[in-house]
Amino acid sequence: MNQAPLPSYAPLAEVVRSGMREGVHYGAVVGLSAEGEVAYARGPVHDAMFPRSSAKPFQALAALRAGAPLEGTSLAIAAGSHGGEDFHAAETERILAAAGLTAEALRCPPAVPGGAAARKAFLAAGRSPERRYMNCSGKHAGMLAACVAQGWSTDDYLDPEHPLQVLVREATEDMCGERIAHTAVDGCGAPQLAVSLVGLARGIQGMRLSPEGSSERTIIEAMSAHPEYVSGTDRIDTELMTRMPGLVSKIGADGVLVLNVPTGETVAVKISDGDAEERARVLVGLTALRGLGVDVAPVKEHLTTPIQGGGRTVGEVRGL
Template structure:
């Protein structure tokens, strides 16, 4: 099988331990001005990539376009990747119940809570893994609610050719302004649609700057108003949105992050090594927001990430 060459990712952040460079994170980052112009770009920002969970706002928009009655916390969790805390489970169950469904109708994998506190409580109480705990269960509940609203089948809602997934494709292309480059299977089993970093940034920016009261704008507004439903306790998305009111932050697996300010300034990041420890993408994204002229003082400490040694700070990860 012919292999597609990797994009020309560039150095974005360095890891410095005790005064010596230990490693480098490569990737790509793009920043859009309020007018939609590319004002900051490093690396292959036009090459296709999988936005992973950073694409959930587009999936949530498709739910609304299908007629799902989602708003406030239910809309935020439908566009989120939650910890599996009790209030997340309650919200996902409520969305399902309102649609006449239950957790048995979810097609995402069974999982355990992702947040440290929620996982500790889970283990202490001897609970069993369930699709409800899976970080995408809010999204799946919203998808099912959309299918019920349209009278579409719910058993095969993850099929790429299902009417709902075709609506997701249409909404994604509509917002991002480009055709889907490739379709894959995401970690939760839903179709994952490849766009460029520029497309990802333009997609969220388009939603933020849509007319007040529109379905498009309601998704990022719900996310910024209810950050704990987008992520959860001790999560970077929640922290950034709480500390910088009006900001929308959505992390995606394998090194992706998209950030959007109320005036439309938007940044999308891809760290090529996956950034498993979440130590590079945030500082790269915040650096890009600062380069766009945004006042990032409430989250300026996120311009670096501490490196520990023996329980003490001995270095940092910082932008290049």
Template sequence: MQQSPQPQYVPLVEVVRSGFAEGVHFGTAVGLTARGEIGYVRGGAEAPMLPRSSAKPFQAAAVLRAGADLGPAQTAIAAGSHSGEPRHVETVEGMLAGAGLDAGALRCPADWPLDRGERERLLMDGGAPSPLLMNCSGKHAAMLAACVARGWSTGDYLEPDHPVQELVRREVEEMCGEPVAHTTVDGCGAPQLAVSLLGLARGLREMTLAPEGSPEAAVLEAMRNRPEYVAGEGRTDTLLMRGLPGAVAKMGAEGVLVVAAPAGEVAAVKLSDGDPLFRARTLAALEALAAVGADVSPVRDLAAAEVRGGGRAVGRLRPVADEALA
């Protein structure tokens, strides 16, 4: 099996419980100034990594370029990892119906809603996992819509050499400014393309600079205007975009987050432990954005992750300062 070089991970976020440093999240982070210069870097930001769902804005732009006819909410959910709320499912069903398809065309695995309340409601009602509920179903429906628009086959749309996936690859390489280092299979079954963390940050910045009327501009406009379709109620992506109007945020599995601030600064982070509690990557990303001049004060509360004991706050997460690496 081919082995990919691991990025150089460094301490980024410390977990402090009752004054005792209990643990540390290692990772890498990069921040670009509004002019596109590297203004902040921690660890090896130029080594290949898997952006996971943080690559969905590129995938959404590719399907629009292919001719998928999507409305704003449909475009946002194509670039998102939805929670399985009723409006999310209805939107995905509408995308499929518009292409003359139904849920049977989806090749993503059946799953439960990410939203806890929706999952519990489904269980109480005797429901079952479904491909429609899988958080990537919006992306898959958009790919299928592009296939129908172009007359491409739909049964094999996840194959790396399928025209829709080749178009995604060109979009990723063009936006990120580097060749794809490796192709693997994402959790939803779609091809996952490895680029560097720096490339991911540059890619989102390129999308923010895209001219009005372009597929890239349409994707980011939809994400900004419909953040509830990019993630869902109470989730980080949605809260960041609501708290910083004009910003774009997209989280990915295994500790990835990329954020473009309203003024053009961009931060991307990858935590080596996957950040399973979804609490450290936001702090690391906001630290990187602040370091390159972005005003993140309206969303600072999203980085104030508590450490709890006995039902009360007994500590917090805090950034690890640069000098701690010496």
């Protein structure tokens, strides 16, 4: 099978340790103005990429369009990647119970909490991995609620040809304004749909700018109103949304991030090395948001990431 060549990613951030450049994070970043124009771009922003969990708002939209009774915290967690705290597991169970289901219906893998404090307490209690603690369980519960609302089968709800996943595809193409370039299997087992960074940004911006009371706008408002259900008490999405009221921040695996503010400006980032320590994508995203004229002063310390050595700060990751 022929493989497409890797995009020509651009240098976006440098790692400086004790005054010497140690490494460079490559990737792509796009910023849309409030009017929807590409006003900031570095790297191959029109090439297909997997948005990973940054696409969860589109999956939540499909669930709403199918009739899932999600609102407030249940809608936020359906569009989020929670940290596996007990209140996250409880909210997931509430969504399932309202649909007449239990956690046994979930098809995401069993997992331990992702948040550091929650994981430590979970393991200290001698507990084993559970599906409801997997960071995508809220999304899966929302999908199952949609299936029940429509009378669709629940055992195979992750099949790309299942009516719900067809609806996810349609919702994604509708919001992003482009055709899906490739379909893969995400870490949670759900179909993962490839779009461009521009498409991802356009989709999230379109949801924000949709009419008041629309399903699209309601999802964005639920995320910004309940950031702890989108992410967790010790995670960066929650911090950014809490300190910049109205902001929507949604990280995706393998170096992805999307940021959107109430006035419409939207940024989407892909760090090509995966940014496993999450030390590049946030500063790159906030730098782009600032470049669009958005005031990021409430979180200005995240415009760089400190590098530690010997228990003290000896350098930083900074934008290029």
